[in-house]
Amino acid sequence: MTLTATREAAHASGLPARRTLITRRNIPYVLILPALTGFLAFKAYPILAALYISLTTGAGAARTFVGLDNYVRLVSDPLFWTALWNTAQILIVQVPLMLFLALLLALGLNSSFVRLRSVWRLGVFMPSLTGLVAYGVMFSVILNKESGLLNWVLDLVGIEQIDWLGSPFWARVSIILALTWHYTGYNAVIYLAGLQSIQKELYEAAMVDGAGTLRRFASITIPQLRPILLLTVVLSTIGTLQLFDEPFVLTGGGPDNATLTISLYLYQNGFRYFDFGYAAAIAYALALIVAGFGIVQMRLRGGKK
Template identity: 70%
Template sequence: MSAASPPAALAKESEGSEGSKGSKGSAGPGRSGRLRRARWRRGAVPYLLLAPALLTFGVFKAYPVIDSLLLSFTTGSGAATRDAGLANYRRLLDDPLFWTALRNTGEILVVQVPLMLGLALLMAVGINSALVRWRTVWRLGVFMPSVTGLVATGVMFAYLLKADDGAVNWLLNAVGLPSVDWLGQPVWARMAVVVVLTWHYTGYNAVIYLAGLQSIPRELYEAAMVDGAGPIRRFTSITVPALRPVLLFTVVLSTIGTLQLFDEPYVLTGGGPDNATLTVSMYLYQNGFRYFDFGYASAIAYALTLLVSVLGAVQMRLMGEKDK
């Protein structure tokens, strides 16, 4: 009995080892499956977090853009909508009112953007000066107009610029100058729009420039002063080159905003007198929501989009960093 016990023990050990190997082999696929599921869950978490934003973008951004593009190739409205091909875009080329709106927008852009950004830069340099006290108060003061509602701004200036009893003409008469029909003459109406835009957005750009100025190392100005550079030379050789990215940002943003100009002339002049302040966005609105010609309005929108893209690319090319 004792002689037979060792072989029996060895047999039991071999059976136990085979059983343990079998249990490990059966546990291997289950463990790898759990690892795959865990990896899948970790990989799916970012997409689940992005899903609300992607869904919102698709419903409220991507779908309207694609649908309006398809709409620009149609004519009519409602159930009477039918394909028109490129007819709406060919119509743009022969539409004198569209070219009038485009010319008005361009004239306002050429005058208003340089004037506004020039004043904003001067204001920022002045506030950043070491001689100015209470910078926070000044910064808040120049920024306040930009948070005023556009409709409220237009209504306010409509009262200020009235020909009969407006405050601006009252001040002109007080100093011996004749009254001006600000909103009744084409040239002065466009200038009134320029004034409103400049008042509303100059402070916003000044704060952006001020942030850029405060990031310029003071050592550069001190070294330039040691070399004998005056204020103008320091401004042109240090300030302007250092602000190049900020200048590019404000120029592109202001250009895009002016090309999409709608609120101020709509409230201030309604596009008049004699379409002198009619802008492309106002003409788009008239065709879409007054005449219900949504196909042509969509074509105007995409023509404006193309114009904005081309001007933005040209400005980026001219004012961007040069390759060395």
């Protein structure tokens, strides 16, 4: 409808043209109102409420404002630093291992020598579709010291059985194995999409110039995949920093707090000890750590010309 037609319609209805135009301009805001209401009710309010709770202690009507006491307690809490160190150890080993395997899988699945590639791609991606609790329970059965499948296989080849979930070192290894199994295929599919977007002419030109396989990989594949590599590194790092399901189901944070992560420690304070003020402070500390990695990501990607 043109401006003239709008004014004529407004004149026929006895309403001022300006008022009709203002109403039409407000239509987009009316349309986004449900989404905005949902965001305020289910996102903004809980975030602000958690911030207030982190500055208090107690529960219900007995809640008392204590300022930054919970954050001061956090800095001097050895269990928090233990949880942070456990999370860092898992992250340092698991993320590079998982992404390296994902890249190898993506290169293999992108190869023209592999037959039934669609079937293999589906098989690689299937573990990521498994529910977190479901595959945690599955690994707890596989890694059981007495009747687990993995120890049964080790016994067949003459290797002494391992207490996968009862030893601090092997418990962390078990968490890393579970995470790698579940998320490698997911990242492989992301890398595969990136590989398929690289122009074949680049490889053909490099082959004409005499570049070998490794040279093409280093000079073409890696630079072209750099944004995707950065994305998966940051997303995987942030996901590991928020690690909860696997240690909760497999080890419960044990043995001797060897697999206690920040998110699991937050859960314990909030829903086992009902210290919601301190749990909220842990949540905000974790949010700051995650935000720090997000800023690093933006700077790394922003620096690429």
